[in-house]
Amino acid sequence: MKIVVNPAYETLRAHIERLPDTFGEGEQIYAARNTLSRFxxxxxxxxxxxxxxxxxxxxxxxxxxxxxxxxxxxxxxLRLEELGIRTPQAVAYIESYSGGLLADSYLVTLYEPYSxxxxxxxxxxxxxxxGKKILRAFAAYSVHxxxxxxxxxxxxxxxxxxxxxxxxxxxxxxDINRMRFGSIARKKRLRNFRRLTxxxxxxxxxxxxxxxxxxxxxxxxxRIALRAQERFFAHR
Numbered sequence: 001m002k003i004v005v006n007p008a009y010e011t012l013r014a015h016i017e018r019l020p021d022t023f024g025e026g027e028q029i030y031a032a033r034n035t036l037s038r039f040x041x042x043x044x045x046x047x048x049x050x051x052x053x054x055x056x057x058x059x060x061x062x063x064x065x066x067x068x069x070x071x072x073x074x075x076x077x078l079r080l081e082e083l084g085i086r087t088p089q090a091v092a093y094i095e096s097y098s099g100g101l102l103a104d105s106y107l108v109t110l111y112e113p114y115s116x117x118x119x120x121x122x123x124x125x126x127x128x129x130x131g132k133k134i135l136r137a138f139a140a141y142s143v144h145x146x147x148x149x150x151x152x153x154x155x156x157x158x159x160x161x162x163x164x165x166x167x168x169x170x171x172x173x174x175d176i177n178r179m180r181f182g183s184i185a186r187k188k189r190l191r192n193f194r195r196l197t198x199x200x201x202x203x204x205x206x207x208x209x210x211x212x213x214x215x216x217x218x219x220x221x222x223r224i225a226l227r228a229q230e231r232f233f234a235h236r
Contacts, residue, residue: 004074005092012108015041016092019106023050038111045111046091049073050104059101068095070105073177077109083148086172088112114161114172122157124201132205134162137169139209146189153178156195190221191228198233200226 001020005013015022026037026048035050051069053059067075070093077090088109096104120126121135138160145152152159152173159175184192190210193203204222211221 001097002095003092004071004094006078006090009091012041012046012091015039016094016108019048019094019108020096020104023048023106047088047109047111049107049109051106053103059103063097063101068093068102068105069177070095070107072179073107073175076176076179079181080150080173080176083150085145085148085150086170087176088172088174112161112172112174114163114170116162116164118157118160118162118196121197121202122199123197124199126199127201127205134164134169135202135206136209138162138171139206140213141169141171142189142193142206142210143213146184146192149182149184151180151184151188151192152176153180154195155192157197186216187224190224193225194228194232198229200229203229 003013003017005016023037026039028035028037029047030036033052037048037050039046039048049070074090074093077087080087081089088111091108091110092106093108094104094106095102118138121131127135154175160171160173162169162171190207193207193210196206197203203225207222207225208218211218
């Protein structure tokens with residue numbers, strides 16, 4: 001078993017090391033392909049994500065050729081923190097092996113208190129005045145993210161949470177094991193919005209604001225984004 005603990009949270013090591021035995025004792029907050037449970041350790045809340053055991057071929061790949069999802073998410077969280085981009089703070093990750101191949105793996109992060117999801121913008125009806133204000137902030141946030149060389153490859157409504165306070169909107173990224181860092185071409189930036197919503201009006205509004213901030217042609221930018229959106233939802 002491999003256990004890596006963020007030095008800032010070394011005091012939680014005893015809890016982390018027991019996770020393979022105690023995971024079922026947490027408050028389950030999500031269960032599908034992967035399972036998320038919430039724990040209270042030493043007066044603070046953490047979330048533990050247990051990844052589904054990979055299929056056999058991927059167990060080989062993760063053992064010898066590619067970092068596990070838990071490790072990637074942990075390392076990407078540290079990298080985002082260095083860039084000043086919010087994501088649940090990385091506490092630790094665990095990889096356990098069976099027959100020399102990856103079996104269970106866990107990611108431990110601090111609990112993210114932001115509770116609103118970009119799923120609020122699923123339909124045209126979400127384009128209220130308040131909704132537009134949030135979407136303008138989201139467009140500016142996306143510009144900052146992309147300009148910093150961060151491409152979330154699953155930039156979807158369930159992976160972006162936000163909080164509104166005193167008129168300011170702050171965002172946080174979830175499920176970050178699939179990311180790319182480096183210079184991002186214009187079309188790739190615009191296609192990054194394809195998963196956000198099936199609403200063409202919402203996508204057009206976000207991309208229009210994004211293009212305005214980047215001083216790009218709005219009509220061309222929206223057309224590229226909507227074409228990518230159509231293809232994505234046509235194949236779901």
